[in-house]
Amino acid sequence: MNAILTIAGNTISEALRRKVLNAFLLGGVAVLALTFMFGQFTARQELTLIRGMGLGIITLAGIFITVILSINLIPTEIERRTIYTILAKPVNRWEFLIGKWLGAIATIGVNIVLMGVVLIIAVALKQIGAENPSNPLELLKGILMIFLQMVLLCSVAVFFSVFLTPLVNFFLTLSLFIIGNMSSFTQDLAKTGSNILVKGFFTVVHYLVPNFGNFQFTNPLVNPAVEVKSELLFLTQNCIYGLVYSAVLLILAVLIFDRREV
Amino acid sequence: MPAAIDIKNLYKQYPVPLKREAVNAVDNLTIKIEEGEIFGFLGANGAGKTTTIKILLGLIYPTQGEASVLGKPAGDIETKHKIAYLPESPYFYEHMTAAEVVTFYAQLFGLKREDAKKRAEELVDFVGLGSKSDRNKRISEFSKGMRQRVGIAQSLINNPTLLFYDEPTSGLDAIARRDIRDLMLQLKEQGKTMFLSSHQLEDVEKVCHRVSVIHKGKLRTIGLVDELLAGERVDITVSGATPSFNERLKTLAPEANVLGGAGTFNVKDDAGLVAQIIDTARAENTRIISIIPKRRTLEDLFVNIVGGRLTDEGSIEGAPDVNRVSANKYKELN
Ligand SMILES: Nc1ncnc2c1ncn2[C@@H]1O[C@H](COP(=O)(O)OP(=O)(O)OP(=O)(O)O)[C@@H](O)[C@H]1O
Numbered sequence A: 001m002n003a004i005l006t007i008a009g010n011t012i013s014e015a016l017r018r019k020v021l022n023a024f025l026l027g028g029v030a031v032l033a034l035t036f037m038f039g040q041f042t043a044r045q046e047l048t049l050i051r052g053m054g055l056g057i058i059t060l061a062g063i064f065i066t067v068i069l070s071i072n073l074i075p076t077e078i079e080r081r082t083i084y085t086i087l088a089k090p091v092n093r094w095e096f097l098i099g100k101w102l103g104a105i106a107t108i109g110v111n112i113v114l115m116g117v118v119l120i121i122a123v124a125l126k127q128i129g130a131e132n133p134s135n136p137l138e139l140l141k142g143i144l145m146i147f148l149q150m151v152l153l154c155s156v157a158v159f160f161s162v163f164l165t166p167l168v169n170f171f172l173t174l175s176l177f178i179i180g181n182m183s184s185f186t187q188d189l190a191k192t193g194s195n196i197l198v199k200g201f202f203t204v205v206h207y208l209v210p211n212f213g214n215f216q217f218t219n220p221l222v223n224p225a226v227e228v229k230s231e232l233l234f235l236t237q238n239c240i241y242g243l244v245y246s247a248v249l250l251i252l253a254v255l256i257f258d259r260r261e262v
Numbered sequence B: 001m002p003a004a005i006d007i008k009n010l011y012k013q014y015p016v017p018l019k020r021e022a023v024n025a026v027d028n029l030t031i032k033i034e035e036g037e038i039f040g041f042l043g044a045n046g047a048g049k050t051t052t053i054k055i056l057l058g059l060i061y062p063t064q065g066e067a068s069v070l071g072k073p074a075g076d077i078e079t080k081h082k083i084a085y086l087p088e089s090p091y092f093y094e095h096m097t098a099a100e101v102v103t104f105y106a107q108l109f110g111l112k113r114e115d116a117k118k119r120a121e122e123l124v125d126f127v128g129l130g131s132k133s134d135r136n137k138r139i140s141e142f143s144k145g146m147r148q149r150v151g152i153a154q155s156l157i158n159n160p161t162l163l164f165y166d167e168p169t170s171g172l173d174a175i176a177r178r179d180i181r182d183l184m185l186q187l188k189e190q191g192k193t194m195f196l197s198s199h200q201l202e203d204v205e206k207v208c209h210r211v212s213v214i215h216k217g218k219l220r221t222i223g224l225v226d227e228l229l230a231g232e233r234v235d236i237t238v239s240g241a242t243p244s245f246n247e248r249l250k251t252l253a254p255e256a257n258v259l260g261g262a263g264t265f266n267v268k269d270d271a272g273l274v275a276q277i278i279d280t281a282r283a284e285n286t287r288i289i290s291i292i293p294k295r296r297t298l299e300d301l302f303v304n305i306v307g308g309r310l311t312d313e314g315s316i317e318g319a320p321d322v323n324r325v326s327a328n329k330y331k332e333l334n
């Protein structure tokens, strides 16, 4: 445990030094601040817009931070040969991998929380003096879902990073994120495909590609008319899905990484 | 007691991209190293030294064969509590100070943060990076020699019984080399086992009990340093050697190594033979300039085995010629 936490802590302190990541964080915060400037809408429209765009911006900045951080997590250690001295110590390869992953997750979490706080403050400020204001803390659920989505995205990228180059990994992970976000679309195709081959293909795609789309909490928040039957169920289901899928990916990553030469 | 290191018929092949055949980085290597031994592992660039060490640490896997360390298969996690590794030109997290880096590694051994910090301070002092200005520097501002010292500091955290040092003195200045050599002698005195890969032959000669030379992944020679270097020789330098002197020399000492063009040759240290050569020189009007007894150096051995020319950095290039003069002697002549 000590080794995992040491490696995780080290990963965080290194990540926080990376300018690219901070740039995305700053960009996210800046755009969030900009949404605050809308003036030509009614108060209600404006609030909906801020919430929707806010969560969207956090997701976008989150994607870039997550992908850029995760695809390089392990390749950089190998390339810079810092891994030699680490693995020569009593550190199992799985501990190394989990430590790196945990450090990345923590970094991503910090970034998302920071952006989330800005958004919540913005929404709270907008509602000063409004009639029947909604609780801005409701947004926390949306932010949690974004974070879970990023945990899953990080696991996908780390999994590929143990056997693919960062460049290939970058495009592959992003494509999977996009496909995974169209989960309802792939599900439709799996059912209504013109022939068995097409159906089979999309069924495989639908079940294999992580369903990032499930995590879209944006809609019910932006548009309260669309009702989620049981919010709690929705949240727990997504949590379990994200964590189980991540666990499977990490186990596979460890199995591959164990045989890998460094 | 099991051997400290036991390598049996070890092979390692690296695939070459776009080619059928692979590089044989390690080729049927068998070596056994006992505890308490300082073992020199010599070889030219690309001989397979680093590859062997990486296999012993479990960083890479052999294509075939077995390797065990302290009685356990290579890469065993328990064994890693008792061993140390100093990679060739070690790399660390550039944004940290020496003490931070060593603290990080100490924590990987399970030391609590405070204990790890204390241990790091001790070791940073010990390797000579304790001055105020060095303490505040980040690794990115360190020179090669300073990095090597950090590498040594991290290798001593766990008071290891077995150390793998991969070219610890290459590329260092005379002072740093002497410091590291002294440290290795200290470790030798403490009864540590060391697997020392190097092509700084002088260091190996002074530090090691036993040496081996590998070439293209194959073991070419192995033995006690004293044994391998036995067979004293004498360098005789003459001037104005006449052709008939050269003729007679050839019959007197057919195995004489002629060093360079001028007039130095190297023969067995045999009083009778040397006296005969002196007589011959007198008779043939050839002036003797000097007669210097020489111990065979590791370098001679190395050059003979690897069969090339040894450049200053110790890399091998050029034609295989067993009786070729070694680089240093060549310089003495010119
Ligand atoms: N990762 C790798 N992939 C392919 N070939 C490799 C790899 N690492 C080493 N080799 C090859 O294996 C052979 C042995 O290399 P190795 O690094 O073990 O030599 P070395 O004895 O340590 O040399 P040096 O003195 O230069 O450090 C060389 O021919 C090298 O090109």
Ligand SMILES: [Mg+2]
Binding pocket: B049, B050, B051, B088, B166
């Ligand atoms: Mg090497």
